[in-house]
Amino acid sequence: MPELPEVEVVRRGLADHVLDRRVATVEVRHPRAVRRHATGADDFTARLTGRTVRAAARRGKYLWLELDSADPGDSAEDALLAHLGMSGQMLVEDAAQPDEKHLRVRIRFDDDGPELRFVDQRTFGGLSVHPLAPATGGGLVPEPVAHIARDPMDPAFSAEDAVAALRRRRTELKRALLDQTVVSGIGNIYADEALWRAKLHGLRPTEKLTRAQGHAVLDAATTVMTEALAQGGTSFDALYVNVNGASGYFDRSLDVYGQTDRACTRCGTPIRRDAFMNRSSFTCPRCQPRPRR
DNA sequence: AGACTGACCTGAACGC
DNA sequence: TGCGTTCAGGTCAGTC
Structure with a gap:
């Protein structure tokens, strides 16, 4: 679907519900959902666990959550990158809610709040973790976003x-x-x-x-x-x-x-x-x- | 280098 | 009822 406005709706929702929360557990239910994470599902889980979400950002149809540093001495910031593809959803839901048929990834936090679910019928979308790096046209973005042009809602769009x-x-x-x-x-x-x-x-x-x-x-x-x-x-x-x-x-x-x-x-x-x-x-x-x- | 084609998936809606 | 076909909001590897 999701084009810029729909992805921005999701980004705002994430900004409202997951900022400053620390990841407790990650459950990858379908390997294809993390196929863009080159080092595999286990590494995806390991890189996310224990990290705190600091910001929710977007460029075009790509969306990412900026994470705090893995260790204090590490200056490279990582981000959890999401692309919704044709049918991806990021849902913030109480853990008691039944699993969706196409639930691909579940992220729980170390608080009493709701969990984050990546649900995706067609599996064209996916999640991955990447360091933030300079984009071709400026700005700091996850590596796979480096070649994506700025979108018309970007303050620096020309x-x-x-x-x-x-x-x-x-x-x-x-x-x-x-x-x-x-x-x-x-x-x-x-x-x-x-x-x-x-x-x-x-x-x-x-x-x-x-x-x-x-x-x-x-x-x-x-x-x-x-x-x-x-x-x-x-x-x-x-x-x-x-x-x-x-x-x-x-x-x-x-x-x-x-x-x-x-x-x-x-x-x-x-x-x-x-x-x-x-x-x-x-x-x-x-x-x-x-x-x- | 740049332009274009398929392939990647599941499920709903339709025609026969 | 069932089976085949077509369609769906995206991207990227491969090819020319």
Whole structure:
């Protein structure tokens, strides 16, 4: 799912519920959930146990919990990195709650508070522990995040730089928007919504994109993701929830995504669906004419 | 170097 | 009822 607004909803929930808590036990229920942790599930568990959560951070769709140092003399900070993939959830729940069918990792703390569960039906997501390191574009991030561009909600995000990166690509506009090394946080839903708002077709070649058009689509992406965040994110079903298991409401505000055959809210033309990269693109054929081949 | 294709998973919804 | 097909919000290794 989860694109930037949904991941940010989860980050905020974690900031509310696990900060300054010390990990007591870690239970890896499915090895695939920690496959990005190169040294294995036992090492994952060992690196986490006894550590205290100091901060909850995010870049694009990546989320991490910064941990205190393993020993006083150790200056390298570690982070518990989470990517939700297509179906991952971070749930903060009382230990008495029954295990979810797709519970992959359980983290208990050395207090009376609720436990943290990583639940993931499709197992595209995962958890891992990494030292914080300098990112390509600045900032301290876990190693696997180093190549990810800043997202539009990052205070240090530069729209100028992002537009330049978009225009430097030699591909179709939507592909570039989904490329997390150009600008991060945008997925299939918000790409389609942003393109509709900017009245641009995703098949337009980036080499012909004007600076104004680049700004228009990025501004639209920022606005739509900000609006979605204010409504708790987008969720069509129980797969996409905050740390308390609740869904957001932004699905009611979508203009094109999933709106096949419904009237465009701007011009009334039926929205169309097209196959794109093994999934779908939704456009208004009138507001967003296809580029000439 | 940069662009593009499949592969990685489970489950729900649909058509026959 | 059941079986096959298609679809789902993401990423990355491999290939050209």
